[in-house]
Amino acid sequence: xxxxxxxxxxxxGKSSIxxxxxxxxxxxxxxxxxxxxxxxxxxxxxNEKFELIDFPGTYSVYPRSSxxxxxxxxxxxxxxxxxxxxxxVVVDASNLERNLLLFSQLYDLGLPTILLLNMTDVAARxxxxxxxxxxxxxxxxxxxxxxxARIGTGIEEIKRVISENKLKTAEKPFxxxxxxxxxxxxxxxxxxxxxxxxxxxxxxxxxxxRNQKLPSRSKKIDLxxxxxxxxxxxxxxxxxxxxxxxxxxxxYPMDLIDGAFGSLSSFVAQxxxxxxxxxxxxxGIIPGIGGVLVFVPxxxxxFFLLSILEETGYMARVVFMMDRLMRPFGLNGKSVVxxxxxxxxxxxxxxxARTINSWQERxxxxxxxxxxxxxxxxxxxxxxxxxxxxxxxxxxxxxxxxLVLFCLYFLGLIAALITAWVFQxxxxxxxxxxxxxxxxxxxxxxxxxxxxxxxSKAKVFVTDAGKIIVxxxxxxxxxxxxxxxxxxxxAEKLIPKPSVQTETTQIAYEKQIAAVQLENSYxxxxxxxxxxxxxxxxxxxxxxxxxxxxxxxxxxxxGSLATIYAIDQTEEDxxxxxxxxxxxxxxxxxxxxxxxxxxxxxxxxxxxxxxxATLAVVKRETKSWKWPIIQLVYMGALAYVAAYIIYNLFQ
Amino acid sequence: xxxxxxLPLEKRTIVTAIKESAIRPKLLEMGIYAGxxxxxxxxxxxxxxxxxNVDGYVLSMRLNExxxxxxxx
Numbered sequence: 001x002x003x004x005x006x007x008x009x010x011x012x013g014k015s016s017i018x019x020x021x022x023x024x025x026x027x028x029x030x031x032x033x034x035x036x037x038x039x040x041x042x043x044x045x046x047n048e049k050f051e052l053i054d055f056p057g058t059y060s061v062y063p064r065s066s067x068x069x070x071x072x073x074x075x076x077x078x079x080x081x082x083x084x085x086x087x088x089v090v091v092d093a094s095n096l097e098r099n100l101l102l103f104s105q106l107y108d109l110g111l112p113t114i115l116l117l118n119m120t121d122v123a124a125r126x127x128x129x130x131x132x133x134x135x136x137x138x139x140x141x142x143x144x145x146x147x148x149a150r151i152g153t154g155i156e157e158i159k160r161v162i163s164e165n166k167l168k169t170a171e172k173p174f175x176x177x178x179x180x181x182x183x184x185x186x187x188x189x190x191x192x193x194x195x196x197x198x199x200x201x202x203x204x205x206x207x208x209x210r211n212q213k214l215p216s217r218s219k220k221i222d223l224x225x226x227x228x229x230x231x232x233x234x235x236x237x238x239x240x241x242x243x244x245x246x247x248x249x250x251x252y253p254m255d256l257i258d259g260a261f262g263s264l265s266s267f268v269a270q271x272x273x274x275x276x277x278x279x280x281x282x283x284g285i286i287p288g289i290g291g292v293l294v295f296v297p298x299x300x301x302x303f304f305l306l307s308i309l310e311e312t313g314y315m316a317r318v319v320f321m322m323d324r325l326m327r328p329f330g331l332n333g334k335s336v337v338x339x340x341x342x343x344x345x346x347x348x349x350x351x352x353a354r355t356i357n358s359w360q361e362r363x364x365x366x367x368x369x370x371x372x373x374x375x376x377x378x379x380x381x382x383x384x385x386x387x388x389x390x391x392x393x394x395x396x397x398x399x400x401x402x403l404v405l406f407c408l409y410f411l412g413l414i415a416a417l418i419t420a421w422v423f424q425x426x427x428x429x430x431x432x433x434x435x436x437x438x439x440x441x442x443x444x445x446x447x448x449x450x451x452x453x454x455x456s457k458a459k460v461f462v463t464d465a466g467k468i469i470v471x472x473x474x475x476x477x478x479x480x481x482x483x484x485x486x487x488x489x490x491a492e493k494l495i496p497k498p499s500v501q502t503e504t505t506q507i508a509y510e511k512q513i514a515a516v517q518l519e520n521s522y523x524x525x526x527x528x529x530x531x532x533x534x535x536x537x538x539x540x541x542x543x544x545x546x547x548x549x550x551x552x553x554x555x556x557x558x559g560s561l562a563t564i565y566a567i568d569q570t571e572e573d574x575x576x577x578x579x580x581x582x583x584x585x586x587x588x589x590x591x592x593x594x595x596x597x598x599x600x601x602x603x604x605x606x607x608x609x610x611x612x613a614t615l616a617v618v619k620r621e622t623k624s625w626k627w628p629i630i631q632l633v634y635m636g637a638l639a640y641v642a643a644y645i646i647y648n649l650f651q
Numbered sequence: 652x653x654x655x656x657x658l659p660l661e662k663r664t665i666v667t668a669i670k671e672s673a674i675r676p677k678l679l680e681m682g683i684y685a686g687x688x689x690x691x692x693x694x695x696x697x698x699x700x701x702x703x704n705v706d707g708y709v710l711s712m713r714l715n716e717x718x719x720x721x722x723x724x
Binding site for chain 2: 193218323325436441
């Protein structure tokens with residue numbers, strides 16, 4: 001299959017062209033050795049199929065970051081597996097001069113080119129007229145096509161021209177070729193760029209007639225949206241909408257998915273003959289798949305909103321406005337959205353960090369996002385707060401319990417910012433921090449682009465991170481279902497059957513069996529064996545078991561406690577569990593759940609990386625196990641140390 | 652020498668030179684070179700970064716980047 005590469009400056013409508021050409025026939029893969037996703041798609045013409053590779057938007061072939069280096073690596077090396085047979089260079093007709101730099105470089109590299117004059121509508125609105133003849137004279141080997149990606153003109157012509165296979169390579173370069181082949185010669189690059197612009201300027205003077213005015217509409221909008229008061233207010237409201245969507249709106253489909261998989265699980269358990277396979281299916285695989293799909297509504301909603309912000313051009317303003325505030329922490333203006341989203345759930349938050357162009361800033365954002373308290377921590381927080389914090393008012397009107405909850409959220413946020421700041425000093429070979437960001441004119445979103453973005457993000461999560469989540473789910477199921485002794489199988493014999501058979505006694509009987517089974521499973525054994533490690537922070541082995549099971553998802557902590565103490569409780573009402581936990585005493589007669597151990601657990605849950613789905617998604621986004629493992633370790637260490645301090649402070 | 656960083660809002664002027672720096676090639680690539688017409692359109696709430704009209708498109712840059720761009724008075 002012939003490989004066609006798609007190049008262009010950012011904001012030239014390149015992704016619209018890509019979507020127009022390939023539709024949903026898209027695939028996200030890897031370039032060898034780099035963290036950049038390789039976005040590929042296919043299209044057909046006259047029964048011939050072509051592969052289209054969408055390269056990251058750049059202003060020149062010289063990389064400004066390790067991410068952009070992939071562009072240079074591929075096109076300067078004809079032996080590269082992704083070296084294209086032809087390139088389409090999307091050029092913004094309304095800003096020809098700057099766009100022609102990249103085009104002229106690619107032209108001179110000896111690749112057959114299509115010069116795609118896009119956004120001809122914007123150019124027309126700006127009263128810009130372009131002489132195709134002059135352009136053709138300057139680049140005789142290229143094929144020039146006019147397009148308007150927003151309404152889809154020019155797309156069929158691109159396919160036809162490519163399939164006709166008449167694209168030519170340049171015989172005479174437009175500039176000098178030597179500089180293009182050496183990546184380290186920055187001085188040579190600067191000289192070459194200077195000369196190219198000199199030639200391009202002359203060309204543009206001949207080829208373009210224009211009315212040199214900026215679209216005033218965008219400027220007027222900007223005066224409001226980047227206003228010190230109105231601008232921040234607007235952004236704050238927008239963050240509120242984003243947060244509410246991911247937090248509240250997404251919860252309806254999530255509950256449906258949760259309920260459906262719960263029903264499916266019990267249905268399977270009832271209908272199939274009891275045995276290992278049924279148990280694996282009902283308690284391992286089905287909940288595992290449910291545990292993947294439950295994140296899809298949040299991911300879809302967040303990317304729906306984010307791609308609208310990107311499409312309209314507002315996202316660039318967010319970076320512009322937030323840069324000064326986020327810079328000291330080594331974060332990007334765009335980090336705000338992932339961090340706020342992480343207050344609902346770190347999964348979509350971390351995925352949304354890919355809008356950050358700088359790899360270091362993106363990595364920092366991903367690195368600290370799980371420290372922001374997510375909604376899965378809420379059941380743990382509320383249970384423990386009700387358990388150990390007295391229900392009284394501070395200063396007459398502030399609820400002490402509410403205040404503690406607020407402090408936990410605040411603690412997470414502060415920890416995230418401080419960690420980001422510290423993280424900067426650990427990053428090796430720091431890249432030069434370049435801001436230089438184009439603020440594109442505001443425009444209405446193209447909904448097909450939004451839809452494709454939502455679809456592809458959900459798909460990437462389900463296929464890539466989903467595999468890991470299902471695998472860990474099954475592992476956790478196995479650890480909870482099997483044990484070294486035969487006590488699990490014999491649990492029913494160990495617990496005396498109730499003498500009076502009522503529904504209540506039967507439930508109590510079953511709960512006791514479940515408790516014995518969990519205690520004797522591998523997870524139970526691990527929980528017990530880590531007791532010496534967690535005793536200094538105030539926990540017993542029962543809590544140890546719950547710490548391990550809640551690795552599946554933090555809220556499992558509550559359910560596991562109920563299982564261990566054989567409490568019959570519903571998700572909504574934790575009162576029986578709280579009453580039971582209050583009675584729990586240590587060997588010396590003191591309460592197990594007192595202020596010190598309760599606060600210690602709370603702080604532990606603020607910091608610890610107790611979420612396999614987050615680890616899976618970090619692995620997906622950073623393309624290596626290195627970062628999730630580092631996160632697991634540093635957050636665990638942070639949690640342990642903080643819990644130790646708190647426990648000893650209040651003991 | 653006056654730079655883009657201390658140019659008043661909405662005053663159109665010409666780039667005279669770009670100081671030697673690692674960012675220089677990148678500024679060039681964005682179409683900022685001697686002779687180019689520039690104008691500061693608006694600033695972020697803390698006065699940094701700034702939004703610059705580079706001959707028909709809007710480029711935002713940090714003040715330390717704007718300080719590399721020398722302009723005519």
